Amino acid sequence: MRIDRDAHVGVVSEPRTVTVEAGFLTFFAKATGETDPVYFDEDAARAAGHPAIPAPPTYLFSLALSAPAKRGGLFDPENGLGVDMMRVLHGEQSFTHHAPIHAGDVLTLTTTTSDIYDKKGGALQFVVQETRAEDRAGALRAEMRMVAVVRHG
Amino acid sequence: MVEGDLLPELVRGPITRHTLALFAGASHDHVPLHTDSDFAKAAGMEDVFAHGMLSMAYLAQALRHWAPAERLRSWSVRFTAITPLHATVHCRGEVTEIFECDGARRARLKIGAWTDQDIQTLDGTAVIALD
Numbered sequence: 001m002r003i004d005r006d007a008h009v010g011v012v013s014e015p016r017t018v019t020v021e022a023g024f025l026t027f028f029a030k031a032t033g034e035t036d037p038v039y040f041d042e043d044a045a046r047a048a049g050h051p052a053i054p055a056p057p058t059y060l061f062s063l064a065l066s067a068p069a070k071r072g073g074l075f076d077p078e079n080g081l082g083v084d085m086m087r088v089l090h091g092e093q094s095f096t097h098h099a100p101i102h103a104g105d106v107l108t109l110t111t112t113t114s115d116i117y118d119k120k121g122g123a124l125q126f127v128v129q130e131t132r133a134e135d136r137a138g139a140l141r142a143e144m145r146m147v148a149v150v151r152h153g
Numbered sequence: 154m155v156e157g158d159l160l161p162e163l164v165r166g167p168i169t170r171h172t173l174a175l176f177a178g179a180s181h182d183h184v185p186l187h188t189d190s191d192f193a194k195a196a197g198m199e200d201v202f203a204h205g206m207l208s209m210a211y212l213a214q215a216l217r218h219w220a221p222a223e224r225l226r227s228w229s230v231r232f233t234a235i236t237p238l239h240a241t242v243h244c245r246g247e248v249t250e251i252f253e254c255d256g257a258r259r260a261r262l263k264i265g266a267w268t269d270q271d272i273q274t275l276d277g278t279a280v281i282a283l284d
Contacts, residue, residue, distance in 0.1 A: 024179065031172075031179035032210040033165050036217070057213040057225050061206055065181035085184050086196040090205040094229030094277075100222075145229075
């Protein structure tokens with residue numbers, strides 16, 4: 001099913017508050033073959049001068065997935081875009097890092113569907129969603145931009 | 154640090170079903186294309202394939218071996234091909250420009266990932282603070 005550009009471009013999710021969990025950072029480190037103990041050992045992180053285990057540079061993507069938006073979610077058929085998981089591919093991903101993120105940080109995520117466009121005569125639809133992560137003081141810690149590709153036909 | 158400097162290559166894998174199961178859980182990415190062969194085949198794929206974000210996480214490690222992670226300012230990739238099951242992921246990068254931004258020196262790098270069959274899977278750029 002084609003995604004209706006006019007219905008979704010400009011939709012902003014509700015703010016979602018997430019806590020960066022040390023256990024999940026440790027699990028992420030294991031799953032990615034991480035060898036630097038700073039990313040899975042609290043003591044090593046502190047010894048290296050970090051206040052707690054740091055989040056690796058792609059982790060905002062996982063934080064956003066851990067708190068799906070109730071409005072404008074990529075796969076949500078009722079209140080979002082309803083993208084079929086059988087037809088989706090990850091097209092592009094970018095991050096801008098403003099300040100480090102660590103275990104224990106509480107962040108508020110807001111995701112905007114900023115563009116939807118066609119390629120290959122409509123056989124592919126591209127969905128662009130941008131997410132901002134702010135801390136409790138309102139400071140912008142990181143931003144990311146995801147481009148999902150939906151295969152039609 | 155000058156233009157043309159190469160990052161030390163980082164090699165991860167081979168990607169197994171176990172790798173993908175772990176990464177699905179750890180990354181909260183539960184799209185079944187990466188963990189359920191029946192689902193992937195029904196979607197027209199040969200089999201499950203690796204999350205693009207797994208290779209991007211490997212690429213972050215490759216960058217960190219060159220400069221501390223805190224210095225990574227911005228980075229972007231296009232996923233140019235899927236990473237099939239059993240592939241080995243090779244992460245590489247090269248300094249393409251040293252420039253100044255707001256009075257601070259930065260390096261721009263061309264970054265990417267390739268399979269052991271030399272298929273490029275990620276193609277992108279990164280900006281790292283040098284001061």
